Amino acid sequence: MTLRKIINDPHDFVDEVLDGIVRAHPDSYQFASRDRRAVIAPATPDKVGIVTGGGSGHLPLFLGYVGQGLATGVAVGNVFSSPSPAQILATTRAADSGRGVLYLYGNYGGDVYNFDLAAEQASLEGIPTRTVLGADDVFSAPADKARTRRGIAGLVMVYKVAGAAAARGDDLDDVAAIAQRAADAVRTAGVGLAPTILPAAGRPTFVLGDGEMEIGVGIHGERGIDTVQIPTAASIANTLFGSINAELQLDGDSRVAVLINGLGATPLEELYVLYSEVARLVEAQGTHIAYNFVGEYATSLEMAGASVSIMKLDSELEDLLNEPARSPFYRPGTSIPEPVSRAETAQDELSDDAVPTADFPSALRGALIALAEELPTHEDELRDLDAALGDGDLGLTVSAGVAAIAQRLNDLPENTASSVLLRESAVAFASANPSTFAALLGSGMLAASAVVDDTSQVTVATAVAIGRAIAEAIAQKGGAKLGDKTLLDVLVPALDEIERGTSSGELAAFLTRRVDEVADLRSARGRAAWHQERSIGLKDPGSVAAAYAIEALSRYSGA
Incomplete structure (x- = not known):
């Protein structure tokens, strides 16, 4: 199968991507290891460091959330593969300013083991660490096994909250606590309309029939929990929101942040159609959307599809979401402090x-x-x-x-x-x-x-x-x-x-x-x-x- 990708040798793909990013944004990123798989933002003294990491193929996740008011550094693995303990440790050393480091990443087996090993090594060097896992994918495990769930696009809002807490000077335990509270408050559900193709494999990760989609896909090209015919955007929104709200139980006292995420090949127009449908469903609960994000925030190479993430806010989480943040990839969301009145506009027609x-x-x-x-x-x-x-x-x-x-x-x-x-x-x-x-x-x-x-x-x-x-x-x-x-x-x-x-x-x-x-x-x-x-x-x-x-x-x- 001929790859329709702009690449050189597939085995050099990740290294060449990182080289291009650091060359393009030298004021925002620098390498922190000999193998150039540890990347950090310019040093900010006297604050808790935040290190994330995971496999490549998800931009802007994970590297894109390294920046001001976000994470401090990232350890980058091969496509859909964990970074090594050595890469994570190198990032940890570079991110530590003396106040310790929070590990914040998605709940995947290889990542967990390798970050845990790096934490043990960091401890021996006198660098205290804490760990918070993103585990927001409601389709990946039932509620009674929520700690085994995958981390997907909801992690983006956790980065934002944790980064803001670190930027205001919170200590390591407090940053970890607020990040955990954010992670516990967010749920995500997604659908896939087309598979992804790994550069080194050269073939789709799964095959869909004409007019079919997967419910419950992750961000590693895996299948979901069900294959169905592609319905309307309204029907997709109902399915995703229903699964999320079964756990969040939104009501008239709730305030939420909503993130509509494209998986890599979904037009922005379609994401806004989905947002419109989800917003109606949220508002029907009497719930106010205080903050929203619409765009590509956690992708799976060229996979077509989208996910919906909803975070149930308290006043502190909402304040931290509204704090400034910047990276070459981060797209700030929109704060909506009060419900917007949508008056109908009369058409100018002849009577x-x-x-x-x-x-x-x-x-x-x-x-x-x-x-x-x-x-x-x-x-x-x-x-x-x-x-x-x-x-x-x-x-x-x-x-x-x-x-x-x-x-x-x-x-x-x-x-x-x-x-x-x-x-x-x-x-x-x-x-x-x-x-x-x-x-x-x-x-x-x-x-x-x-x-x-x-x-x-x-x-x-x-x-x-x-x-x-x-x-x-x-x-x-x-x-x-x-x-x-x-x-x-x-x-x-x-x-x-x-x-x-x-x-x-x-x-x-x-x-x-x-x-x-x-x-x-x-x-x-x-x-x-x-x-x-x-x-x-x-x-x-x-x-x-x-x-x-x-x-x-x-x-x-x-x-």
């Missing part, structure tokens, strides 16, 4: 009393509404064509746009003036799924509203005038001309055919031929132009959409 009307129902109304029945049937085709030359959103843009037109026009009186129908359609189409195509076509319809005579019925000549006004506005706004392989290369010749009196059947045949002719051009506008010679031979999605729309309007009018 029925203000809508200009004519003495007759405009034929334009029915024709535009008819597009909402025809064009969505081509959504998948338009999406696929646009994915080949653009960003793949044209199918949605067109189907959502014509649906919005139909909805808006159905809300207006049947005898609404033609110019108003075009103006309202322009706004509805452009706003439904905003994009370049939507904006250009919206501008075209807005310009066309100026060429219709509201005192007379729409005729073929009027329809051609509307079409030409749309074409001219698109050309002016977008800078396209005939031959640039855009919808104009179908729209303008089709208008010529209609003006010559071409029948509906002949027009349909012409449109089919014309779409194929346009496909042989080289794209010169928009994203499609970036494909250069590769665009030749591919159908232009805007031209195909225009052809379907013209054909549908022709059938509706009976031309």
